[in-house]
Amino acid sequence: MPLTQYERKIHGGVYGTQTARLTSDSQLRFGDCCLSLNAAVDPVVTPSGHIYSREAIVAYLLEKKKEIKEETAAYEAKIAVQEQSRRQDLASKEDQHKKAFLLKDQGSTHLTVNKHENSLIESSKRKIDMESTDKGQKRLKHVSYWLAEAQPQAEQEEIKSPPNQRPPSPMTGNYLRLKDLTPITLQREDGTSQAKCICAVSHKAITTQPIVLIKKTGVVMLKDVYETVVKTKTGDMVCPISGRKIKEKDVMELKKASSGFSASGQVVATSYTPTMT
Numbered sequence: 001m002p003l004t005q006y007e008r009k010i011h012g013g014v015y016g017t018q019t020a021r022l023t024s025d026s027q028l029r030f031g032d033c034c035l036s037l038n039a040a041v042d043p044v045v046t047p048s049g050h051i052y053s054r055e056a057i058v059a060y061l062l063e064k065k066k067e068i069k070e071e072t073a074a075y076e077a078k079i080a081v082q083e084q085s086r087r088q089d090l091a092s093k094e095d096q097h098k099k100a101f102l103l104k105d106q107g108s109t110h111l112t113v114n115k116h117e118n119s120l121i122e123s124s125k126r127k128i129d130m131e132s133t134d135k136g137q138k139r140l141k142h143v144s145y146w147l148a149e150a151q152p153q154a155e156q157e158e159i160k161s162p163p164n165q166r167p168p169s170p171m172t173g174n175y176l177r178l179k180d181l182t183p184i185t186l187q188r189e190d191g192t193s194q195a196k197c198i199c200a201v202s203h204k205a206i207t208t209q210p211i212v213l214i215k216k217t218g219v220v221m222l223k224d225v226y227e228t229v230v231k232t233k234t235g236d237m238v239c240p241i242s243g244r245k246i247k248e249k250d251v252m253e254l255k256k257a258s259s260g261f262s263a264s265g266q267v268v269a270t271s272y273t274p275t276m277t
Helices: 005-010 054-105 120-128 133-143 223-230
Strands: 016-021 043-045 051-053 211-214 219-222 251-254 267-273
Touching (some): 051 054, 211 223, 219 223
Antiparallel strands (some): 016 267, 211 219, 211 251
C-alpha cells in the first residue's frame, strides 16, 4: 500500500477521481410528465421537447400568470410610492430655495425690531457658537450613537425591473405560451399507462433511444426509423401513419430518457481526491 493508515483515514478511504451517475430509478421514463412525474395524460410537448400532461402544464401556466399579475401590481405600487416621494422632495427643495432667496435678497427688509434688539447674551452666543445646526447634529451622531436620532436610516428599497409578462417553461426557463404546446400521441405496449411507450412505426419499446415527433400529426417514432423510412433525399416526405405530406421543419426531436449506465454519457458530478503516491 502506498499510503499509511493515517493517510487513508484522513482521505476517508477514497482516492482518485470519483464519478457519480444517475440511476434509472431516479430518472423519468420516456412518456412521463415532467411536472407530475407520472405517465402523461393527454400529453403535449413544448418547443424544447419536454413532455407534459395537458392538465398539469395548463395549471402551471395559469398559476404563473397569477403570480406575474400580483408581482406587476406590487411593482406598480412601489413605483407610485417612489414617484410621490420624489415629488415631495422636489417641493421641499423648492421651498428651501425660495426661503434662501428671500433671506439673501430681501434680508434687510425682513429683520424685525426684536432681531435688532437682541440681548447681549444672544449676541455673544451667536459670536461664540459658530457651528451650524447640521454640523452639530452630525457631530452628535458620532459621539452619541445610542440616541434614536443617531441610528442609521433604512435605505429606500431598490426597485428592480418590471416582472416578465410571460410565464417561463418549468424545465428550460424560456417563455412559454399555451399555443406553443403541441399535442402528441403516445402508444404503449399493452395499452396501460404504466407500460413503456413504443414507436408508432416499428412498435419497438422506447427506452433511451433518440425520438422524433411529427408535429403535424403528433406521431412519435424512433429517430433511426424516421431517417430510414421517412426521410428522403428529395425532400418529399410523407407521414407513415397518416399519409400527410411533411417537411423537415415539421419534425422535432424529443427529450429522451437517460440511463444509469456509462454508455449514456450522463455524468452528474466529478470530483478529484488527490492521492499521496
